[in-house]
Amino acid sequence: xxxxxxxxxxxxxxxxxxxxxxxxxxxxxxxxxxxxxxxxxxxxxxxxxxxxxxxxxxxxxxxxxxxxxxxxxxxxxxxxxxxxxxxxxxxxxxxxxxxxxxxxxxxxxxxxxxxxxxxxxxxxxxxxxxxxxxxxxxxxxxxxxxxxxxxxxxxxxxxxxxxxxxxxxxxxxxxxxxxxxxxxxxxxxxxxxxxxxxxxxxxxxxxxxxxxx
Amino acid sequence: xxxxxxxxxxxxxxxxxxxxxxxxxxxxxxxxxxxxxxxxxxxxxxxxxxxxxxxxxxxxxxxxxxxxxxxxxxxxxxxxxxxxxxxxxxxxxxxxxxxxxxxxxxxxxxxxxxxxxxxxxxxxxxxxxxxxxxxxxxxxxxxxxxxxxxxxxxxxxxxxxxxxxxxxxxxxxxxxxxxxxxxxxxxxxxxxxxxxxxxxxxxxxxxxxxxxxxxxxxxxxxxxxxxxxxxxxxxxxxxxxxxxxxxxxxxxxxxxxxxxxxxxxxxxxxxxxxxxxxxxxxxxxxxxxxxxxxxxxxxxxxxxxxxxxxxxxxxxxxxxxxxxxxxxxxxxxxxxxxxxxxxxxxxxxxxxxxxxxxxxxxxxxxxxxxxxxxxxxxxxxxxxxxxxxxxxxxxxxxxxxxxxxxxxxxxxxxxxxxxxxxxxxxxxxxxxxxxxxxxxxxxxxxxxxxxxxxxxxxxxxxxxxxxxxxxxxxxxxxxxxxxxxxxxxxxxxxxxxxxxxxxxxxxxxxxxxxxxxxxxxxxxxxxxxxxxxxxxxxxxxxxxxxxxxxxxxxxxxxxxxxxxxxxxxxxxxxxxxxxxxxxxxxxxxxxxxxxxxxxxxxxxxxxxxxxxxxxxxxxxxxxxxxxxxxxxxxxxxxxxxxxxxxxxxxxxxxx
Numbered sequence: 001x002x003x004x005x006x007x008x009x010x011x012x013x014x015x016x017x018x019x020x021x022x023x024x025x026x027x028x029x030x031x032x033x034x035x036x037x038x039x040x041x042x043x044x045x046x047x048x049x050x051x052x053x054x055x056x057x058x059x060x061x062x063x064x065x066x067x068x069x070x071x072x073x074x075x076x077x078x079x080x081x082x083x084x085x086x087x088x089x090x091x092x093x094x095x096x097x098x099x100x101x102x103x104x105x106x107x108x109x110x111x112x113x114x115x116x117x118x119x120x121x122x123x124x125x126x127x128x129x130x131x132x133x134x135x136x137x138x139x140x141x142x143x144x145x146x147x148x149x150x151x152x153x154x155x156x157x158x159x160x161x162x163x164x165x166x167x168x169x170x171x172x173x174x175x176x177x178x179x180x181x182x183x184x185x186x187x188x189x190x191x192x193x194x195x196x197x198x199x200x201x202x203x204x205x206x207x208x209x210x211x212x213x
Numbered sequence: 214x215x216x217x218x219x220x221x222x223x224x225x226x227x228x229x230x231x232x233x234x235x236x237x238x239x240x241x242x243x244x245x246x247x248x249x250x251x252x253x254x255x256x257x258x259x260x261x262x263x264x265x266x267x268x269x270x271x272x273x274x275x276x277x278x279x280x281x282x283x284x285x286x287x288x289x290x291x292x293x294x295x296x297x298x299x300x301x302x303x304x305x306x307x308x309x310x311x312x313x314x315x316x317x318x319x320x321x322x323x324x325x326x327x328x329x330x331x332x333x334x335x336x337x338x339x340x341x342x343x344x345x346x347x348x349x350x351x352x353x354x355x356x357x358x359x360x361x362x363x364x365x366x367x368x369x370x371x372x373x374x375x376x377x378x379x380x381x382x383x384x385x386x387x388x389x390x391x392x393x394x395x396x397x398x399x400x401x402x403x404x405x406x407x408x409x410x411x412x413x414x415x416x417x418x419x420x421x422x423x424x425x426x427x428x429x430x431x432x433x434x435x436x437x438x439x440x441x442x443x444x445x446x447x448x449x450x451x452x453x454x455x456x457x458x459x460x461x462x463x464x465x466x467x468x469x470x471x472x473x474x475x476x477x478x479x480x481x482x483x484x485x486x487x488x489x490x491x492x493x494x495x496x497x498x499x500x501x502x503x504x505x506x507x508x509x510x511x512x513x514x515x516x517x518x519x520x521x522x523x524x525x526x527x528x529x530x531x532x533x534x535x536x537x538x539x540x541x542x543x544x545x546x547x548x549x550x551x552x553x554x555x556x557x558x559x560x561x562x563x564x565x566x567x568x569x570x571x572x573x574x575x576x577x578x579x580x581x582x583x584x585x586x587x588x589x590x591x592x593x594x595x596x597x598x599x600x601x602x603x604x605x606x607x608x609x610x611x612x613x614x615x616x617x618x619x620x621x622x623x624x625x626x627x628x629x630x631x632x633x634x635x636x637x638x639x640x641x642x643x644x645x646x647x648x649x650x651x652x653x654x655x656x657x658x659x660x661x662x663x664x665x666x667x668x669x670x671x672x673x674x675x676x677x678x679x680x681x682x683x684x685x686x687x688x689x690x691x692x693x694x695x696x697x698x699x700x701x702x703x704x705x706x707x708x709x710x711x712x713x714x715x716x717x718x719x720x721x722x723x724x725x726x727x728x729x730x731x732x733x734x735x736x737x738x739x740x741x742x743x744x745x746x747x748x749x750x751x752x753x754x755x756x757x758x759x760x761x762x763x764x765x766x767x768x769x770x771x772x773x774x775x776x777x778x779x780x781x782x783x784x785x786x787x788x789x790x791x792x793x794x795x796x797x798x799x800x801x802x803x804x805x806x807x808x809x810x811x812x813x814x815x816x817x818x819x820x821x822x823x824x825x826x827x828x829x830x831x832x833x834x835x836x837x838x839x840x841x842x843x844x845x846x847x848x849x850x851x852x853x854x855x856x857x858x859x860x861x862x863x864x865x866x867x868x
């Protein structure tokens with residue numbers, strides 16, 4: 001039981017952070033609804049978080065501490081890491097990785113991201129609105145499905161290239177076709193058909209759009 | 214009026230919008246195709262006369278943006294900004310207005326005189342799109358001329374509009390691109406600082422444009438500004454501006470600017486387009502569906518490749534033999550007669566060296582290169598290349614390349630020369646070089662002759678096949694190493710899937726002709742020079758000291774008979790020469806009398822890996838530069854010797 005509540009903590013932190021950014025009131029019942037758990041669990045989780053020094057109460061409102069922010073960041077990076085495309089060799093290496101302590105180093109050495117790209121990346125995930133779980137890599141979508149770009153994660157060159165081809169945050173894309181053997185994805189964006197390699201497609205994070213919306 | 218009135222026009226626009234078709238309509242066969250200085254990018258120029266003007270036209274590479282992602286973009290931008298053509302014809306695709314206007318907006322920002330050719334009007338109509346041309350022209354503030362380039366419609370009107378603009382009969386009022394308020398404030402601040410601190414650079418570029426490029430983190434502009442004494446101050450300020458903007462938007466400034474431009478493009482496109490009929494699924498779309506189908510796509514790809522092979526190599530072989538027989542049987546005896554008055558040594562150098570070189574060039578160029586160029590042009594113009602790349606992307610990723618590299622690699626099995634030319638379908642210089650580097654390791658048909666004639670005949674087909682397999686592993690390993698070692702950010706596949714189009718015969722002929730001409734200019738001198746020098750070495754007897762010099766390497770390290778040194782040297786001319794020479798020098802066709810099985814394997818491996826032939830070197834020099842060509846040659850010779858020696862030692866342990 002407590003395991004489940006511990007898992008809830010980073011997600012609650014994330015929601016609090018987003019609401020804080022938007023200067024909105026924090027309502028526990030809404031958090032519970034979004035995470036699909038009971039209010040009781042949320043209360044329990046928040047108590048633990050306060051005890052651990054992740055959140056502090058200021059004037060009846062909740063605010064993330066330095067440590068709380070760190071946890072949120074770690075949570076986001078872990079999620080992204082799980083989602084992006086790994087080559088076969090990387091997948092094997094991943095088994096032996098264990099818990100990653102220094103993400104920045106990890107991205108740099110294992111994923112070949114330079115300082116500039118990393119700075120962009122951290123700006124991006126810090127300012128991300130909403131839960132990270134809402135963002136899915138393009139490769140998780142299937143033929144015919146649509147989504148809106150939330151952010152693009154990758155080197156400066158790749159981000160620029162994609163933006164210039166019309167893939168900017170907020171743009172709707174439709175999956176036209178997936179090539180077999182984990183090949184590229186064909187998408188339709190702004191009326192143009194583009195093929196995007198699987199590695200790059202897995203770094204485009206999008207929010208799925210339901211057909212009837 | 215005696216003075217010739219000259220107009221310089223540059224054609225600019227996205228890829229796949231029919232820019233080349235317009236260029237071909239304007240210039241026809243008068244065009245000259247070469248490469249941009251020091252770049253692997255085709256440069257097409259042409260001249261025409263119209264209403265008393267001499268019009269010089271340059272076809273800029275097809276690009277999506279004026280940033281500095283690819284070599285093409287740098288070339289186009291530098292040309293527009295520095296050379297300042299009198300007028301730019303921006304070719305845009307009527308069926309895909311929004312994405313094309315993104316580029317138009319960037320041209321407008323450069324504030325260069327321009328008019329727009331709204332091309333592929335027929336295709337747009339077919340898709341049920343109607344464009345209010347007058348309105349578009351009014352919004353953009355420049356003339357917009359509808360064209361259907363492949364049919365030649367609208368070309369005359371385009372030219373007369375160019376003249377109208379040049380003669381100032383039409384006044385251009387190009388749209389001023391306005392960004393969001395907080396961006397505009399910062400652009401203005403940056404502009405003031407640049408005007409004040411860097412007046413020199415403002416003479417070359419517009420200060421507003423520099424400001425926007427700085428906000429976009431354009432590496433090229435940043436580098437240029439760094440060169441100035443006051444540059445650092447400007448850059449420090451722009452960093453502050455960027456930080457501020459990124460804080461407001463929560464996004465990289467690169468994305469902020471791109472989003473804004475697309476926003477503008479989207480608004481304009483929406484305002485002027487009307488979709489009359491909902492688009493039906495056309496034959497082209499269905500064809501696209503089938504050729505990228507996850508099951509059907511592969512047999513089709515196989516069939517296409519098989520056809521290319523049959524046409525280029527079987528047909529090429531046939532033609533090549535006819536030509537060779539003609540030269541050897543008829544032409545050489547005649548020349549021999551003509552040169553009878555010369556001392557024998559000279560006539561031999563002329564015949565065996567110069568004439569043989571020309572023959573080698575012709576028997577390679579005509580039968581193989583021309584059919585290949587025709588097929589390449591058809592594949593390019595029809596839109597099949599992106600489909601093949603789509604299917605093969607994942608497999609190519611294993612050697613650090615993406616899908617498009619599949620085509621040159623495959624062609625390499627036939628002949629490395631067209632394969633290296635095919636490498637230009639890759640986007641960046643880095644990828645082009647990487648693709649060429651692995652392509653030359655692919656055993657071409659000449660090397661196949663050696664592998665099959667030695668190892669296949671005397672040891673068995675299984676041994677020959679394992680050599681091919683070994684070569685694939687080698688390519689895989691070297692590809693990976695080169696991928697890691699070459700500087701630059703590897704960019705995955707981002708490729709437009711243009712609709713299928715019926716290639717135009719006129720365009721294909723023009724493309725093939727200008728490319729062949731270019732090839733002949735570059736490759737022939739090298740081939741002829743090389744064969745003359747080698748022939749001279751033989752006749753003067755200097756070849757023997759050279760053979761003695763390399764003997765320790767051949768005998769001690771590779772474990773081969775001393776006599777094999779000469780055929781290995783001559784293999785540079787044409788790889789199949791190695792076997793012919795070996796039999797001539799040893800006086801036997803029974804190679805098992807002179808070589809042990811291990812020696813055959815070593816000999817074949819060395820031949821397979823070391824420098825491609827001189828025609829390939831010529832093409833590498835043409836496509837890249839001499840330094841890179843020599844680099845590849847040295848690496849390949851080194852590898853061939855290293856691996857040959859190692860294989861000799863390893864095999865000697867077992868057999």
